Structure formats: structure tokens, C-alpha cells
Amino acid sequence: MKPILEGPVGPTVRIDGQDYDYYCGGGYLGLYDHPHMIAAACEATERYGFRLSGPSSLAVHPPVTDLIREASIFFGTETASYNPSGYDGAGMLASALKDVCDVIFLDAESHFSVMEGATLAGKPIHFFAHCNAGDLAQQLRDHLRPHERPLLMTDGMFPITGEIPPLPAYVEALNAYDGALLCVDDAHAAGVLGKTGRGSLEHFGLEGPGRYQCATLSKAFGAYGGLIPCSEELLGLMRKNSMVFRGSACPSPGLAAACAKSLQLVREQPHLRESLANNTRYLRERLHAAGLAIDPAHPSPIIALDKQNKLDLKATQERLYRERHICTTYYAAYANTPQGGAMRIAVFANHTREQLDRLVEAVVS
């Protein structure tokens, strides 16, 4: 029988009556059981029930309106769109942008959401080598005819390795083409990267016209569902072209209230992101000092031990779980898993130094 998770997911989890240090998933800011989010969800559920059904043209739904307002403030955009899962975001953007692009270029190791989402535009798709701006430039030269507008789609932070793509170099390559568009799936970067946590575009100072992002509330924000920060114009294109946009229900009131509260918390409490950055730096430096092939200065809270480390990664992950009560994840084949597999460690803002020290000691022992 599979072990049973007996409480919320955080830096420590309870499984079958025992505590485990937890480094899986994407709860980077430690918000999955934040009391203010839980209170907001309960209050909205008591007031509005589980489901706000009916046309939004008839009356506004306050929890949903609050969510869209908080998302727009957080991302500094005119408006935003909530979608049932972050998985749908890339597809909604591709659908919306099909009127203003001709050919799509994809990082060859993009997440499934990007790969599958790109097809919704119904345009030719070409792949460029993972995180390789030189190959992107080559693919653009090889596949674009005069006056064709490229749409580049990529993850803003890759889920298994934590790599951040070289977006400035991509933009330089795209600048040779009028009307070129860039779209990032910031599922793992939103709430984490950038001066105010807006994600990979903010991290590189690349926000602006022709740059699009989708995010999820189910990782750093500790809630659930996807977000597309956008202009009224993009919202109009989604309304026109995206069947997910047109055909999905709005979130339940409790979820919408928890999402809105989470966006507010992350905006008003920058110490959450500072603690995450400090823990990321600390763990990366400690793993590096212990002789592991980890970039000590990389800002990503996703740390992947790969085959360079000459460890049996699967056996190490299993040993940590069994003997040390430490949960990490081993991936053999998921989205951008490197050849030879990866042991993925996700750092949270509220892991303690004792936990991080225990992890390093357990990995190298």
C-alpha cells in the first residue's frame, strides 16, 4: 500500500505518522497552508458556496474580481486572465497570438504544456536546441520567409533542472524580424524570479510589448490554477481565439479568494522571496563546497543533481527517503530531464538551516 500524506505540504510533511523533510514539488514560498489563505477560502466558501455559476455579463463575482485585480497589481498589467490549470496557459497564449504570428520556434526541451500548447496556433513549428540562442538564430534564418513573424515559446525556468533560458540572447536574435514575439511559461519562475517576483521577463528586464508570459498559482503562490497577466487587447484575442478561455468555468469562490490573498501576501511580504533567495544561496553553496557539481550562484530554487555528480541518483533518492526521512524526487524522463536522470531538490523559503545542513550531510554521506 502507498504511504499516506497526513497533512499539508511544507518544509516538513507527515507521512504514515512520521515527519519527513520535504524538497519536492513547487511550494517555493511555503504558502500551501498559510492561515490567511485558508481563512480567505473558508470565508468566501461560506458566503458564496462552491460554485459561482451563470454569465459574468449578469453580475460580477467579487472573489473573481478581487483575484483579477490582485493579479493585475502583482504583474503590473492592465488586466489578467485566470484559467483552470497553469498547464493551459501556453496554449491559450498560442491560440490568442495565432492572428499575429506565422511560424513558431520552440525550445526542444520545453515542458509538455508548451509543446502541446504551441500546436493550438495551427502554425508550422520548428525546434531549437535547448537553451541555445545560436541555434535559435540559425533556425530563424532557415525557416522564416520574408515578412513572416516568429513566435518563440519556452519555459521561463525549467522544471527539473531549474535552468533559466538566455532570454536576452533570444531577444537579440528575434530583433532581426519585424513583429517577432516572445512567450514564456513562467510556471516555476513567477513568484520567484525578478525584483518583485514577476518572473523571468522581469528578471532580465525584458517586460514590454511583444513579450508574453503565463504563470501558475499552484507553485510559489501556494494556491491553484493558471494566470495570464495581459492587456485588454490580449484579453480580446483570447476571448476570440482560445476555446479554453471561452469554454472553462471560473474558479470556485474559495479558491479565487485564496489566490487573491496569496498574490497580496507575496506582494506585501518581500521577505518571503528574500528567505527563498537566502536558502537557495545557502544550499547551493553548501552542496558546491561538499564537492557536488552545482552552480553556487544560480538563483533557481530548483537544484538538480545529474550524472556529472557520479552518484547513483535513484539509489541516493531512495536512501534519503528510507534512512534519513528526506523527500526529494528522482526523474528518469520528464520534460527537460537530463540524460542519465536527475535527483531534483526544491528549496522552500521556510526550510530551516538545520534542515538544509541535514540534507547536504545526507547526500554526501
Ligand SMILES: Cc1ncc(COP(=O)(O)O)c(C=O)c1O
Ligand atoms: C513549465 C510548466 N508549465 C505548466 C505546468 C502546469 O501548471 P499547473 O501546476 O498550474 O497545472 C507545469 C507543472 O509542473 C510546468 O512545469
